[in-house]
Amino acid sequence: MAWPHVFQRVSLLSQFSHHHVVVFLLTFFSYSLLHASRKTFSNVKVSISEQWTPSAFNTSVELPVEIWSSNHLFPSAEKATLFLGTLDTIFLFSYAVGLFISGIVGDRLNLRWVLSFGMCSSALVVFVFGALTEWLHFYNKWLYCCLWIVNGLLQSTGWPCVVAVMGNWFGKAGRGVVFGLWSACASVGNILGACLASSVLQYGYEYAFLVTASVQFAGGIVIFFGLLVSPEEIGLSGIEAEENFEEDSHRPLINGGENEDEYEPNYSIQDDSSVAQVKAISFYQACCLPGVIPYSLAYACLKLVNYSFFFWLPFYLSNNFGWKEAEADKLSIWYDVGGIIGGTLQGFISDILQKRAPVLALSLLLAVGSLIGYSRSPNDKSINALLMTVTGFFIGGPSNMISSAISADLGRQELIQRSSEALATVTGIVDGSGSIGAAVGQYLVSLIRDKLGWMWVFYFFILMTSCTIVFISPLIVREIFSLVLRRQAYILRE
Structure with missing residues (x-):
């Protein structure tokens, strides 16, 4: 049924210009x-904990006796580790709040300005947090909390802006596989952060923050001068103009209409004045768009599971199997590898079917089985x-799809395509909801592990994955029914 259009989509992919490649790489x-x-902060926690709790018995940090009192923030390393965990939670909550705000701002201001400002400002905050305070020997818990709240707000400008820019350049054709590949940027960032931190950590944790902040600040400058927000900036036609002339089978993957047979393509041409008057929709209007609330609630549950693996997987491997911390860190990369492959392959399949929800449903059902299997993994690396790669494939893959390709679909559906900007706002709502779930999840995972053990943590993950399916179940049923009708119509034409 959809297979005859696969080669058509591949030919469309081949028409991407060098501008598309540059935008892909810059946003990536x-x-x-x-x-x-963010990964740098996770990688230097042990060093920070040691620096904040110097004592006569702490031989790993050589400090003069006269400055012990100035940076003796905590009586023990356990207390320092607890505070570092609190900083993680503070960051996630401020990041979640910032996503809602950044999405609204991104649809009203130039996306390049917002993204560049967020990257450069966040780099400065990271520099002050990790390097400047150490060089000045100024240690204060309230300052660290305030800086990390600000960092969360500034970092939140990233995702809504880059998804909006990608959505401006890449249309429906191939969006699933393109965004699937592109959403590997978070995993690549994790690996990059680990490499940068480990390369200079021997000189002191402050240099890990310095190097990361410097590279990020330079990246913000490159974005400011090099990123093209949309094809219209260089006189090319926008993706709406191209999509309006595609055939019926290439309609949006997120459609507010209940019956596909009622769809009628709109070939009306807007004059210049109407194009210039495009304005951003309100936060409430964005929430009311079809699919936004179900996918936001689903992503809150799914990102909870995905980020729990991100934060807790190395600790779980060390704690449960007794493996060395360095070995656990390297092994945990396989979860990211599974997510990259899963997001790309599932995005490609959803492009072929021209539907996202059924692909998500199948992957999440298999994710339940993979979680059960991984929870019973033997002590064999x-x-x-x-098993970790398989779990990442079925959990990280759908998570990447919802946060990127599906968010782009939701922000460019027919109801708003002609008159409004909503892509950054919708992306902020979806990812902001997911980040709230992730923030709450970090506390719940810690609580469940302490009270009931690791097996109950996996039961909790299974429950949250099942809730993800429940929240998008109306969309799953509707899109499966649509596929059945399309199949029947194809058979009748034969």
Whole structure:
């Protein structure tokens, strides 16, 4: 049924210009740099904890006796580690709030300005937090909290802006596979952050923050001078103009209409004045768009599971199997590898079917089985890595799809395509909801692990994955019914 259009979509992909490639790479690496600074903080927690709790018995940090009192923030390393965990939670909540705000701002101001400002300002905050305070020997818990709240707000400008820019350049044809590949930027950022931090950590944790912040600041400057927000900036036609002339089978993957047979393509041409008067829709209007609330609630549950693996997987491997911390860090990369492959392959399949929800449903159902299998993984690194990759494929893949390709579909559906801008706002709502779920999840995972053990943590993950399916179940049913009708119509034409 949809297979005859596969080659048509491949030919459309081949028509991408060098401008598309540049936009892809700039947005990819801009968000990778933002994620790298987060990963750096995770990688130097042990060093920070040691620096904040100096004592006569702490031989790993050589400090003069006279400055012990100035940076003796905590009586023990356990207390310092607890505070670092609190900083993680503070960051996630401020990041979630910032996503809602940044999406609205991004649809009203130039996306390049917002993204560049966020990257450069966040780099400065990271520099002050990790490097400047250490050089000045100024240690204050309230200052650290305030800086990390501000950092969360500034980092939140990244995702809504880069998704909006990508949505401006890449239309429906191939969006699933393009965004699937592109959404690997977070995983690449994690690897980049780990490499940058480990390369200079021997000189002191402050240099890890300095290097990461410097690279991120330079990236913000490149974005300001080099990023093209939309094809119209260089006189090319926008994706709406191209999509209006595609055939019926290439209609949007997110459609507010209940019956596909009622769809009538609109070939009306707007004059220049109507194009110039395009304005952003309100936050409430964006929430009322078809699919936004279901996918936001679903992503809150799914990102909780995905980010729990991101934060807790190395600790779980060390704690549960007794493996060395360095080995656990390297092994946890296989989860990201599974997510990259899953997002790309599932995006390609959804492009072929021209529907997203059924692909998500199948992947999430299989994710439940993969979680059960991984929770019973033996003490064997090869088997664990394989099961971890499979789990990342079925959990990280759908998570990447919702946060990128589906958010772009939601922000460019027919109801608003002709008169309004909503892409950054919708992306902020979806990812902001997911970040709230992730923030709450970090506390719940810690609580469940302490009270009930790791097996109940996996039961909790299974529950949240099932809730993800429940929240998008109306969309799943509607799109499966649409596929059945399309199949029947294809058979009748034969």
